[in-house]
Amino acid sequence: MIYDISPPISPSLAVWPGDTPPSREVLLDLARGDSVTLSTLRATVHLGSHVDAPSHYGRDGRTIEAQPVERYIGPCEVMRVPVARGATVTPGLLPRPPREPRLLLSTGTYPDTERFNEDFAALSAELIDQLHTAGVRLIGVDTPSVDLFSSKELPAHGRCLAHDMAILEGLVLDAVPEGRYELIALPLKLVGFDASPVRAVLRSLR
Template sequence: MTKKGWIDISQPLSSDIAHWPGDTPFSYETAFTKEQTGSVNIGRITTSLHTGTHVDAPFHFNDEGEKIIDLDIELYIGTALVIDVSGYDHVDAEVLRGFDLEGVERVLLKTAVPNNPEVFPERISELAADMADYLGSKGVRLLGVDVPSVDPLDSKDMETHHALYRNGIHILENIMLDDVEEGNYELIALPLPIKGADGSPVRAVIRPL
């Protein structure tokens, strides 16, 4: 049975969270203790903007693309449809035609990859670039996925990223949908207003409609 309240679909950030090979791992420390300051504890984090649940700004893969601070925050607030594509290793426009996407602005894909924030996957389901044209034709503006990328993990051309961008579709990655049923939800996944940034961590939550 679907929970009725808000459901956190974010990966918890900790020193154990997986990160892209070669990228900056997440770390947290209490930089100054209350004993040291006489009044408060003060924490400090170090992280890649693409560790854990996060959104990509177009600048991530396009030097001329918008940065996080330039994006409309309403992209990340509103109704979303969770669809289960875990039965497919290759997700393309033909697969998505099997779902009713009329009037849907945000699509969250539940793939076959288990959500384990502490393990970076060796492979992920292939999300074909041709699905971008189909999603765009339906008026979709945001695509969320439960894997680190919408492209193959070794991709250099970032074909699906670029195809989504051409269709005005923005990207939310590393959401956790293992225990989420298909259906319509309200989504909040706000990025931080980081000037000049190519992405941002988010606290993504959904609530059944």
């Protein structure tokens, strides 16, 4: 069984305020008698479900093509955390210690991928530190950022940079039961870029 945990990419997909929403320019169209249909995509790379590159939040951080691909494929755990809107997930809110090197947290605080709500939950610096100690190497969230909307210091991004922990944002996890899966969420090899959209899926273990 495969769970698709990516939102649809369309002009109605919400992006961070001020960022570039997706648009499609049709260059050729079978319906107009052209020999093929051919189109151009223009959008932010922080589009829907996406992985951040360290260069997004660290001056000398690796750009997305240099991220090790093994981070984004392999054993993973999904946990639901009872966090309020606008609040921060602290270690005490985790229902159990993580058992896999990739952890996806379902907060339910960003319920509509077509409507950007600024009061989504974030992750605390202490949580990132503790997860790293527990062996987590990729953290995923169902929100547009691992830090609060208003944060300028970006403490969670900062701890991920310090630990070289990969960040996967913008997931859709409400239909996914808690448990262990195989994650597949490979970034495109976009040279010099600060992120890449991904088609993120979870495969049930059998």
